[in-house]
Amino acid sequence: MTTASPPSPAPSNAYQILLVGLLSLNFGIVFFDRNALNFLMPFVKPEFGLSNEQVGLIQSGLSLTWALAAFGIGRLSDAIRNRKLLLVLSTLTFSVCSFLTGLAQGFALLLGARLLMGAAEGGVMPISHAMVAEGVSPERRGIAQGIAQNLGSNLLGSFVAPVLLVSFAAAYGWREAFYLAGVPGLISAGLIWLLIREPEMAQRPVREPAAGGAGLGLLANRNVLICALMSVLLVSYVVVCWVFMPLYLTETRGYAPKVMQWLMGTLGLSAALGSFLVSGLSDRIGRRPVMIATPLIGALLPLSAMFLFGPTWLLAAAFFIGWGLNGILPLVMATVPSESVKPLHIATALGLCMGAGELIGGVLTPWAAGRAADATNLAAPLWIMLGLAIAAAFCAAWLKETAPALRDRPGRLRPSARRDGQGEPSSSG
Template sequence: MRDDHMGDAGQGTGAGQARGKGYQIWVTALLSLNFGILFFDRNAVNFLMPFVQPDLKLTNTQVGMFSSALSLTWALSGLLVGRISDKLGSKKPVVVIATIAFCLCSFISGAASSFLMLLGARLLMGAAEGGVMPVSHAMIVSEVAPERRGLAMGVAQNLGSNLLGSGLAPILLVPVAAAVGWRTGFYLAALPGLVTAALIWFTLREPPAEVHDEATPKVTLREAFAHRNVILCALIAILLVSYLVVCWAFMPLYLTKARGFAPETMGWLMATLGISAGIGSFVVPAISDAIGRRPVMIFFSFLGVILPLGALYYQGSTLVLAAIFFIGWGLNGLFPMFMATIPAESVDPRLTATLTGVVMGTGEVLGGVLSPFFAGALADSYGLSAPLWLMLVCTVLAGMLTLGLIESAPRVVARRLTPALAAGT
């Protein structure tokens, strides 16, 4: 997997070699843990919603608005905070301040006594959290050696967020809410971030200043969207981010209210998604390295249909339903591919940073913001099964778009070119 989209920023410093492997591992692990706690906070409202909704007397439309609001400020913050960090030439304080801010927002969520107060807390949380990952990536680029940078970035973004935010969160928060109330769940979610903020401040250095090539031309959006793969990846991002966010927002409610599962059972069913995502984040791209991006994108996009269909219609063993959830959520492993890898392999590497930002921003704003609100409105009109049908439509449409992708995996492209070159000689 290529990491050209972050390579240009760090090549001028040689910073990756300035610290030993131990420090590079610690930077990656700590930032991954911090992002995992961030996702723990972000997802807490979804797993606690079966307790929050009746207490605050929320409609399903209002439930969807929480995810929409956070996604909106998350996307805007991701663009603004990264630019502010570059202008200030400071990264570590930005991550620390943002971490403390989203912890405070989790406390405010626990104290919320109305829809508007909780909505305001989610808006502020998105603003605090959105810039953490871009700045964390910049820190990794500056500190980790180029030959390990791609793996480090994958671990920082995927491992902690999936294992903690999607895996541990429902297992831990649901029993707490059942025992002592949902507000305590929010307070509990806030505490670990204060610990990682302190660790980042006291154990990580401010990365060395990056050297930029002033001769590099400014990239326009027209240039960014000149390649078919980029357009398709942006559209796929809208659909699969919608699939992801709608599942987080409404699957816990569907399982408890429509299917009648106990909150504890819902919690560990949702936890299987985190385990699946943690494994898929590495396994799925690795398979695509060997057999190609296009077939893997096609297969896993269509595979995503089994999760909503299983939740809607499977009436057998809960363990089998957990296996359906685990397998269907394997499409989560596609996210780094369509958000970064395929665009990076399809165009001039100098355009990669812009393309990655465009694809991620498009998916988060159009998918993450609009889809939960739409799903909530559908749920109010047609019942809690409607959001699951929306998930089904999204993954089928995404699968259809993947059929138009041009293969970009270097190893596969090289294999295809070899016979042609041999014939030419």
């Protein structure tokens, strides 16, 4: 039987915009720090004499602790119901870890700094998406979560990071670039503390647990299971690209670091635009068709990197289109899971999907891609990316539609299916 606290006024449109904008900025800083080492690796790798396998292991280590934190901190925020405090503490900690990366003197210390950074950053997105799900109107949830996850992370993490940090490292040194990367998070933590409010306990719905319980039991929900599988595939694709594409472009294709930084920056612009277009399109035509088509478009990126020769702008255009795959990550990790479970378990479901992606895709795939590159050449990771994109499209075909515009259309779904698929069950649920 479902009980609920007295209804409270919905947040104003101005506050919803502030909430999404600030959370997007903060997650952008997360990826600015996370991706810094990938873009600076052409400077770090020769200084430390790293192999491709060691390069992959550094990323795998960060992904391991990120995955554990995503699930653990997601559940903790559901339990203690104080999301803002956890978010501020996580932001302060990962900023300090950026400074520690700059102080590293060898492979072991570099790996240790990235392990700590993953533990600090992993909980940021589950908490942020849970705050968006609670604070933004349901009809805007898709585009809001798309902006929260993709706009800032790609403008800062995939565009500003390569352009700014590579230039800064060339002028002043790669260690100094990491010190620079640690500053924005300190500012963001202060803004979150001052401007974002923590909803009162009485404002939140209190419901009976969903069928299948919480934690790993949420995998009994078909959409949660498929989103966890897609998260593994898509995180693998994205992380392999971040880690090995800069090396492929500089070592195999022979591009100078300044050309590489702009080609990688193109990915950030693509995903920033996709945070509006892809997520917004899914609000209109449905999550499922968008999540099937977009991974197939992502196959263009590795193919163009290997086989497209000609003007650099043409390769940049292919990168821009192919990275559109990144636009469905918020749907996979946040929107569809949050629309498929009861509100009491939203952050746990999000942490489960994100954690699965990082734990399997983020940990194992970079290491495996590095070993394959050492055994053959740097094209091996790009062939892995191609296979991952095709597999993700196949998985998406099995999803149940959750977009409110389609789900709530009269006659669209049977009542039982509607109760199973939506994040806010009917009063009979």
